[in-house]
């Protein structure tokens with residue numbers, strides 16, 4: 001088997017040069033490298049994928065007002081997000097990256113730290129939080145409204161003790177599970193029976209398998225950060241998901257209650273409406289992310305970039321307004337900042353980089369985005385992201401809901 005893996009690597013033209021020049025190429029490599037079910041879980045998109053597709057398509061509707069001469073020789077893109085310095089207006093969005101790469105969120109955290117940006121760590125992540133926070137001390141922990149109130153507070157306290165410097169409460173998930181293309185089956189754990197069931201698709205992806213063989217482990221699909229005590233047994237994905245699904249959703253008073261039990265920066269992720277952005281501010285949030293969960297949840301939920309402007313106008317002067325969904329290029333980041341975002345969160349872009357080339361692949365994605373922001377600022381004659389405003393964009397009629 002090992003010589004087969006080696007042969008496949010020799011024949012692979014990318015084995016010589018794993019660098020890629022756009023996020024789209026990282027996606028193509030992730031597709032070629034990952035077993036079909038793992039790649040399928042990354043691209044996801046609920047039902048017909050209307051929201052997922054519009055998240056990216058909406059960016060393409062926005063034009064940039066560029067200049068021809070008089071550009072600035074230097075461009076500034078550093079900012080501060082949730083009290084953390086960021087070398088560019090980008091934050092790693094929390095995702096469960098089970099099975100994508102053996103180094104998982106630790107590789108992502110190292111890449112983010114190397115490029116000077118903060119990281120959001122999902123409560124459904126595969127690596128224990130202390131390993132991730134050690135790799136990137138500028139990390140925020142993400143929780144869902146799951147379990148009883150005591151366990152939620154205990155989870156936040158565990159994160160605080162482990163070094164989390166901010167909290168992200170994701171609230172937009174409504175347990176929509178159907179996908180028109182058929183959801184990949186997620187095994188409860190990888191035992192011999194599951195391994196055999198997945199053997200045909202895994203055999204077609206020798207490099208992915210080789211990474212895991214080298215790491216000395218197989219993906220186990222446990223969620224170590226869901227428990228309140230790190231020494232407790234690690235629950236499986238479905239056990240944790242069942243707890244979350246069985247928890248009645250919170251009121252805004254509940255949100256305020258939880259926020260008051262966290263001392264520091266606190267984001268509510270998953271806002272689509274200006275009136276709810278206001279409720280989040282009233283509940284004490286110091287940041288929001290305008291988000292539809294990457295189009296993975298209610299299909300038809302509006303693309304965040306379409307409503308960012310009205311939400312930033314409502315609360316942008318009081319808290320950090322971020323957005324996520326569909327960021328694939330540096331120019332997307334510039335468009336979001338022009339419409340009022342302090343920064344953006346990225347999801348699939350870094351997951352594809354991770355799949356394509358581990359930590360270096362995530363760094364590669366961040367470098368692409370940085371280069372794209374810089375080139376776009378230069379093309380628009382801007383010396384800093386602080387100079388951007390909606391007037392720098394060509395916004396077609398009907399772009400945003402009235």
Ligand SMILES: Cc1cc2nc3c(=O)[nH]c(=O)nc-3n(C[C@H](O)[C@H](O)[C@H](O)COP(=O)(O)O)c2cc1C
Nearest residue numbers: 093094095096122170293294324325326346347348
């Ligand atoms: C595979 C996958 C897993 C995700 N898991 C989480 C999660 O555990 N918590 C969370 O708040 N958001 C999660 N998200 C949503 C992302 O944080 C983010 O909102 C979304 O990916 C942004 O869209 P983009 O992928 O187009 O950048 C997940 C997204 C993907 C693609």
